[in-house]
Amino acid sequence: xxxxxxxxxxxxxxxxxxxxxxxxxxxxxxxxxxxxxxxxxxxxxxxxxxxxxxxxxxxxxxxxxxxxxxxxxxxxxxxxxxxxxxxxxxxxxxxxxxxxxxxxxxxxxxxxxxxxxxxxxxxxxxxxxxxxxxxxxxxxxxxxxxxxxxxxxxxxxxxxxxxxxxxxxxxxxxxxxxxxxxxxxxxxxxxxxxxxxxxxxxxxxxxxxxxxxxxxxxxxxxxxxxxxxxxxxxxxxxxxxxxxxxxxxxxxxxxxxxxxxxxxxxxxxxxxxxxxxxxxxxxxxxxxxxxxxxxxxxxxxxxxxxxxxxxxxxxxxxxxxxxxxxxxxxxxxxxxxxxxxxxxxxxxxxxxxxxxxxxxxxxx
Numbered sequence: 001x002x003x004x005x006x007x008x009x010x011x012x013x014x015x016x017x018x019x020x021x022x023x024x025x026x027x028x029x030x031x032x033x034x035x036x037x038x039x040x041x042x043x044x045x046x047x048x049x050x051x052x053x054x055x056x057x058x059x060x061x062x063x064x065x066x067x068x069x070x071x072x073x074x075x076x077x078x079x080x081x082x083x084x085x086x087x088x089x090x091x092x093x094x095x096x097x098x099x100x101x102x103x104x105x106x107x108x109x110x111x112x113x114x115x116x117x118x119x120x121x122x123x124x125x126x127x128x129x130x131x132x133x134x135x136x137x138x139x140x141x142x143x144x145x146x147x148x149x150x151x152x153x154x155x156x157x158x159x160x161x162x163x164x165x166x167x168x169x170x171x172x173x174x175x176x177x178x179x180x181x182x183x184x185x186x187x188x189x190x191x192x193x194x195x196x197x198x199x200x201x202x203x204x205x206x207x208x209x210x211x212x213x214x215x216x217x218x219x220x221x222x223x224x225x226x227x228x229x230x231x232x233x234x235x236x237x238x239x240x241x242x243x244x245x246x247x248x249x250x251x252x253x254x255x256x257x258x259x260x261x262x263x264x265x266x267x268x269x270x271x272x273x274x275x276x277x278x279x280x281x282x283x284x285x286x287x288x289x290x291x292x293x294x295x296x297x298x299x300x301x302x303x304x305x306x307x308x309x310x311x312x313x314x315x316x317x318x319x320x321x322x323x324x325x326x327x328x329x330x331x332x333x334x335x336x337x338x339x340x341x342x343x344x345x346x347x348x349x350x351x352x353x354x355x356x357x358x359x360x361x362x363x364x
Contacts, residue, residue: 175200
């Protein structure tokens with residue numbers, strides 16, 4: 001397959017930096033592709049771009065270079081120290097392809113992506129939003145109608161402006177965050193008109209991954225879930241962002257929709273998010289499930305999950321870039337719901353059913 005451009009929104013963040021460094025390490029044979037679903041035997045014949053065919057660039061509003069970010073991630077125990085020197089050249093090349101994202105000018109955003117495509121002679125570009133979570137977008141009439149959208153670009157949240165620019169540049173777009181992104185009727189129409197795919201939203205890498213496995217267990221065994229509550233302790237940029245109640249509301253809404261999509265009913269309980277800066281890029285989540293069995297007997301399940309956000313999210317970003325590179329349908333790619341808490345479209349929510357749908361789609 002021809003080379004594929006991966007344009008990352010939030011390109012100097014922890015997840016993006018880990019994805020770029022990880023792809024370089026896998027390409028060099030210095031690390032196995034652990035955690036990369038796209039490298040499983042089920043997808044060996046799916047025609048996905050190889051590790052040596054991925055070219056990275058992106059937008060960001062911070063100016064800490066990738067090499068410095070890797071040094072920080074090494075100190076935080078995210079990236080092994082032995083890999084830092086090995087991937088230095090790849091990081092330097094990718095750093096040269098990162099542009100300032102602090103603009104509301106869609107023409108400039110589109111131009112940055114288009115010039116990246118020409119300069120690197122890539123056949124396709126996939127744009128992946130891994131930037132910080134935004135507060136929910138307030139309703140705006142123009143967001144529902146493509147005919148009005150070009151006159152109302154000033155009202156779009158940043159994630160949706162990036163989605164607009166990606167589509168206008170004829171690129172597939174992925175929402176890896178719970179931000180609004182392509183989740184607007186006018187942008188869905190634009191994707192169909194231009195003929196580009198999009199997918200999202202909110203990468204399923206930690207607590208929600210567990211929920212997508214455990215919730216079907218209760219449903220298939222006809223056990224009634226009365227409440228499902230949780231507490232998340234988050235460090236790093238993600239924790240700082242989600243300390244804002246408005247941003248946390250978007251995250252919680254995605255978690256709740258995914259849970260109710262599998263269980264079928266409204267479930268009491270919510271997730272409480274605490275920012276603990278000392279945790280860095282690590283997180284701890286605790287879930288408490290109250291459920292009823294035969295004759296109304298009440299029982300509980302408690303689960304604790306401890307993980308590293310960049311190490312969990314980066315392989316999924318690489319997976320999504322590889323799968324989107326072969327997506328040829330305009331509009332939402334429902335089969336990629338496997339990767340998301342709040343997937344676009346009407347596909348299944350349980351992880352096993354989502355995996356089957358992904359595998360079948362890849363071979364079609």
